[in-house]
Amino acid sequence: MATSQTGAPARPMRADARRNYGRLLAEARTAFAEHGTDASLEDIARRAEVGIGTLYRHFPTRHALMSAVFQEAVTSLITRSRELAGSDQPCTALVEWLGAIVTHAGEYRGLAQALMSTCRDESSALARCNTPLREAGSTLLSRAQSSGTVRPDVSIDDLMQLTNAIALAAEQSPDDPELANRLLTLTLRGLGPSAGPSSPSGD
Template identity: 70%
Template sequence: MAMSTTPARPMRADARRNRDRLVSEARASFAAHGTDASLEDIARRAGVGIGTLYRHFPNRHALMNAVFQDALTDLLDRSRVLAHAEQPCAALVEWLGAIVAHAGEYRGLAQALMSASADETSALTSCHVPLRQAGERLLSRARTSGSVRADVSIDDLLRLTNAIALATEQAPADPALAGRLLRLALHGLKADPADPRPSSPLGG
């Protein structure tokens, strides 16, 4: 039987307005209360019923995915700029720092991204996959330059950045903590006193 080639029907104007209001209210609620904010409250503030929210976003991760599309675009754009940086390893570290900063803006986002990385059915996978691809390109360039060990994987680095963002959620009074932890993790714990040169950020 031939498959239908009928294009998907465009969203009605009122449905589009409802969706946009839901995303806007979700962004504000996630920023104020974390990504576990009440979906019922988000729907109420958007002026719709919870059923309307679920018609647009079947689960919390689907709503989170819509909320974070702008931030994802910014991170991907930054990765493309950094792909031409003179120092590939420094470019990779800068990009990882940007991910930590983004994940730290919303309580619970780091944990959700960690869960999505292990669950291909999660709606957040559409955020994780392009981030992984962008990071792999930066990491590959740093490996080629000889500044990063060959056994470093982008999956491990993304887990590390999410873990750092998750850890800093517990210390909101110390805004510099995320940067310190990232530098510590990437430089390693043990310095070589016989070598006066600073170690490569990724231990290479």
């Protein structure tokens, strides 16, 4: 059953409302891909052939619209996390999944920054993206820590922030397409037990 922005069951939309909702999502997806997540909401409404009031009735905030646009990608990332949960190399699986998040965030300029700024803000509409991703990542992280390949003091919140920071760095360095991979490789090295804070420098 669909839910409202507050989490309560949502009443079924009329046919015209469903049509407007679909148009707005399609145009927002295109606009975000072309112009970034700060694309004009007025322009999105115009391209969807509805008034700005109609947009705000469906999506009270920009973050609410962003969350709806990115739900398909979030579902895909969660599915991938479940596939990787059976890997016999849990640390590699974790980093591969974090790389998938970087790829996803890189599809829309400004998304990484938005996710970073709302990572711990459960009141934001983007929590609909952050929360399930954090839960999926926690499972992969726990497996890696149980295997002894990831330090026990690593938290999923820190990893998500680090991943979004990598995506943001890659976004701001378009002339260096390998930057994200290099940073993820450094992340993999830093997750290991020998990289703990008590380890001697250079180990």
